[in-house]
Amino acid sequence: MDFLQLVISGLANGCVYGLIALGFVLIYKATEAVNFAQGDFMMLGAFICIGFTNHEYMSLNFWLAVPLSIFLMGILGYLFNWGVLRHMFGQSQTSVVILTIALGFIIRFLAGAIWSHEPTSLETPFAGQDIRTGGLVLGIDEILIVVVTAVLTLIFFLFFSRTRIGLAMQAASQNQLAAYYMGIPVKRIQSLVWGLSGMVAAVAGILFASKGAIDPSTGLLGIKAFAAAAIGGFGSLPGALLGGLIIGLSEPLASRYGPPGVSQIAPYAILLLILIFRPGGIFSQTQQKKV
């Protein structure tokens, strides 16, 4: 029972990591850029929702605040690509990495200045409710996280493989120039993807904040999500989710059964091992560059 309980809480955490990784992979898949600020996007999404919902701020209805904050994060993602990243078009990936890291610092500072550095949690209608079955305690929030994540992954999987715009996104990522020639508006597509990933980040943030307290430095959690994305193999949506689950499960299990201090190290150790033995990740999609 103890073990199962740990697994369930690990799964819920893993889903949040998986969702952040999903936003990360979305951007990578469609623009070939890596957004190191995805964790901070998540944090910002959560704080925007807190700002709408909690009674000390605007105290809106929770079900109104959620779509509103998701929409707002979408706009922010779009605007960021439109205003900043688009001007980096054609520069090296390293510059984009550095740029997004810098963006993360700015978001952390803004969130701290607006909503303070105190850990805050989202006031949800289902806070503290749980289902008890046969000695297991399942929080509604935990179940919700798992369900929402599964649904989102399915939607994105279908979106990328079935819809025209999803295919256009893949094409724009694989070869920008060729995509231009085929009449795909590459720049707008990229901005759309950034908006989409901002929305996913908001969902992840809202789920995370409904489960526990959040503060501006929570964005650093994003680094675990990158580990998740790399474990799953960059550019693979199911891989991102799987990587997230592996990381999420490794933490509580390592802290319960491993020696002290191991639980913080576990995610990165797994990442390094994967990178050493299977550099492309589990669902590897990379190939050697050829002339």
Add this chain to the structure above:
Amino acid sequence: MQFVFKTSYDADISLFKHGAQAVWYGLLLLLVLSTPLYFVAIDDAYLLGEITGILILAIAGMGLMLLTGHTGLPSLGHATFMALGCYLNINLLSEGVPWIVAFPLSGLMAGVLGTMIALPVLRLHGVYLALATLAMSMLTSDFVVIAEPWTGGIAGAVVPDINIFGMEINRYSTPYKFYYLVLLVTILLVWFYRNLLRSPTGRSFTAIRDSEISARAMGINLMRTKAMSFFLSATAAGLSGALFGHSAGYVTNETFDLVMSITLLLMIVIGGLGFIHGAFFGAVVVGIIPVAIANGRTFLATTFDVNINVPGLESALFAFILICFILFEPMGLYGRWLKIRTYFELFPFYRKDMFKRQKSYLKTDRLQ
């Protein structure tokens, strides 16, 4: 504009392009050698300590510049190598090894250990390398805590004084000696770096940066050259870490954190990627900003009675400056200086887009 007539093959790789350049660098050397005189005159060595700190940062910056600026491998984990150098230095000193041996040895050992850690990671490129080094950086603090017998863990470790043949050097009691020591190390490293860039090894680093495929076609062993670059880079970072320890006097598990790694990266981007000068320009900016912010705060508080005390303001400001540089001046401060110099050299024939580089369209590495 000065035209240099090359009368020998060596002219292409000589340290100075022409006599005037040698004179300018000679003047710079004189300036840095005579700087302490000013502080002796005003009898206040506080700012000299800051300048020494900038030099120490610049050493680490040169290490990262070699890796990122000249070999094209991004690293988000150079604070880890600084930590290695610092703790190795402390342990060697407390074992009774004289400083003159312990210091270079700690740098070399940091280089060897760093290369061993990095070898499996070096097969990766671009984003993956950034991620792996980021993970390394996140683990540093945890490992410092785990290796408590050697590092002092959370409680921290006191760094012993430098002792060279009976001459005691301490940052606070003998700031002038410490300055000259750091300056000597810096100059030696710059000299080594310049010579390295003239040698076939240095040329192969640049070849890898510009195109791995063509570097391989030219017969460069990618793995060995990258590992070499990593070794040299980690060694410089280790040396800088050892000096940083002496300058701080006391190090804990939080000294060499992720922010430090990112600051180093930020430094070389602001300074100008791919130029030795860039490491120094960047170090000056990184060294000056905190002082400027502190002064600005005091100014606002005393003159306008406005108290700005928001945590994270410094990093946010750093980040903002960084974004501005990447967007508007990707070549950094040194690039800006180059442009200004060219403007006057070619006056009035400078054109606006002279330094513009061709944009390349991205193609994925993933399976189609």
